Amino acid sequence: MIQSFYNTNNAILDLYTKAITKAHGQHHPEVFKVRAIYKEIQNKINHNQYDLTNEFSQLRIITNDYFIPNDVCGTFKATYEMLKAFDEISTQ
Secondary structure, eight states: OHHHHHHHHHHHHHHHHHHHHHHHTTTOTHHHHHHHHHHHHHHHHHTTOOOOHHHHHHHHHHTTTTOOOTTOOHHHHHHHHHHHHHHHHHTO
């Protein structure tokens, strides 16, 4: 399941986690940590390591359980929604 979700969504999550740092980093500095953690996830999966417990635990803390602030764009919202879905798949 993890590999399938990753293969389907990696390109967009890579783009979006980078984009939200540029668009929202000034007012939401946590997005820089979100980007760094997503890069760790990419690295682990690319090395066939699928235990992402630590990474998603960190993401839940940093994002306040993927809470979407009122002052963000659709890309930010979509990023957090996809990361939440990925998190849920990774714990199954």
